[in-house]
Amino acid sequence: MILLLGATGYVGKEFEKVLTLLGLNFKAVSRSQLNYTSAIELKHYLKSLRPDFIINAAGFTGKPNVDACELQKEETIQGNVYFPKMLAEVCAELGIPWGHVSSGCIFSGCFVNQNGTWIAEKNMNQETIRKIANTEPHRLKGFDESFQPNFSFKDGPCSYYSGTKAWGEDVIKGVGEHYVWRLRIPFNEINNSRNYLTKIQTYAKVYDNLNSLSHLEDFVRACIACWVKHVPYGTYNVTNPGFVSTRQVVEMITKILKPKREFIFWESDEEFYRLGAKALRSNCILDSSKLLKAGVPMRTVEDALVDSLRHWRDA
Numbered sequence: 392m393i394l395l396l397g398a399t400g401y402v403g404k405e406f407e408k409v410l411t412l413l414g415l416n417f418k419a420v421s422r423s424q425l426n427y428t429s430a431i432e433l434k435h436y437l438k439s440l441r442p443d444f445i446i447n448a449a450g451f452t453g454k455p456n457v458d459a460c461e462l463q464k465e466e467t468i469q470g471n472v473y474f475p476k477m478l479a480e481v482c483a484e485l486g487i488p489w490g491h492v493s494s495g496c497i498f499s500g501c502f503v504n505q506n507g508t509w510i511a512e513k514n515m516n517q518e519t520i521r522k523i524a525n526t527e528p529h530r531l532k533g534f535d536e537s538f539q540p541n542f543s544f545k546d547g548p549c550s551y552y553s554g555t556k557a558w559g560e561d562v563i564k565g566v567g568e569h570y571v572w573r574l575r576i577p578f579n580e581i582n583n584s585r586n587y588l589t590k591i592q593t594y595a596k597v598y599d600n601l602n603s604l605s606h607l608e609d610f611v612r613a614c615i616a617c618w619v620k621h622v623p624y625g626t627y628n629v630t631n632p633g634f635v636s637t638r639q640v641v642e643m644i645t646k647i648l649k650p651k652r653e654f655i656f657w658e659s660d661e662e663f664y665r666l667g668a669k670a671l672r673s674n675c676i677l678d679s680s681k682l683l684k685a686g687v688p689m690r691t692v693e694d695a696l697v698d699s700l701r702h703w704r705d706a
């Protein structure tokens with residue numbers, strides 16, 4: 392049996408849906424039923440339930456966005472660092488393997504091929520990089536799992552949220568058997584304030600940058616496949632292969648959904664950070680080839696975006 396933590400959340404609900412669709416035996420618990428952030432209560436519960444695997448979709452993201460984490464530091468650190476640390480230790484003690492939903496937002500930038508050498512570049516909104524992205528995208532590649540987070544407290548600057556997500560990965564490293572699944576800007580076909588495609592359609596002004604993204608159901612199916620297919624434990628970038636600019640996503644929305652509105656973009660990073668955002672935002676390209684090589688397929692980000700927009704609907 393699989394135990395699902397954080398099932399009331401945006402990501403947790405998708406796990407609940409897919410586990411049900413796949414007919415897998417699972418149990419979902421919420422903190423309102425069991426204070427799973429207490430080591431004593433969790434251990435007692437696990438000893439009686441004896442799950443084969445645990446999925447941790449619980450964490451603190453900040454509402455309506457990560458700016459809230461700058462003000463709710465205690466909840467952020469508790470949900471993203473102390474809680475996974477405790478869960479890792481309890482699972483190691485009881486010999487229960489588990490999977491942790493982390494985030495790709497612990498990276499900034501990509502690698503750029505300059506005369507045959509791959510150079511890490513944190514800021515992708517430079518004219519030269521954006522030009523390469525448009526004309527020679529093969530000259531850009533993402534961070535794979537061998538790289539240390541570079542949008543973190545150790546290698547900043549970063550947002551408080553991202554700092555705690557990177558720290559959360561650090562504190563569980565080497566403790567028991569687990570997967571770290573990095574989710575990056577989830578989207579799907581269902582209109583929801585947490586969906587990236589809804590966010591873009593409702594922002595007064597859109598921020599343009601390059602990013603890898605995760606289709607939410609593809610992400611969840613890939614995570615579950617790791618466990619079902621006995622993929623080796625470890626860290627996986629669970630993103631749809633490739634990257635897109637926000638402008639490309641807006642073009643797809645305009646073409647497929649034909650909205651009545653015009654999309655206006657922030658003129659520069661300077662304007663966006665002066666008027667639109669408090670915390671620094673991560674923008675990054677991730678390399679998901681480790682997951683694909685492990686036998687877990689993911690369709691390209693373009694295919695997943697087009698499919699979501701073609702099937703766009705209200706919840």
Ligand SMILES: NC(=O)c1ccc[n+]([C@@H]2O[C@H](COP(=O)([O-])OP(=O)(O)OC[C@H]3O[C@@H](n4cnc5c(N)ncnc54)[C@H](OP(=O)(O)O)[C@@H]3O)[C@@H](O)[C@H]2O)c1
Nearest residue numbers: 397399400401402403421422448449450470492493494574
């Ligand atoms: N949504 C995104 O854009 C995104 C992107 C990348 C990564 N992630 C990661 O995905 C995970 C789930 O995110 P989400 O968007 O589904 O968040 P969410 O909608 O806020 O749900 C998270 C769930 O975690 C539990 N929770 C909340 N605060 C907690 C705390 N301080 N300690 C322990 N549990 C807490 C709650 O479940 P109970 O009912 O049990 O209280 C809550 O429903 C997080 O680790 C997040 O960092 C999310």
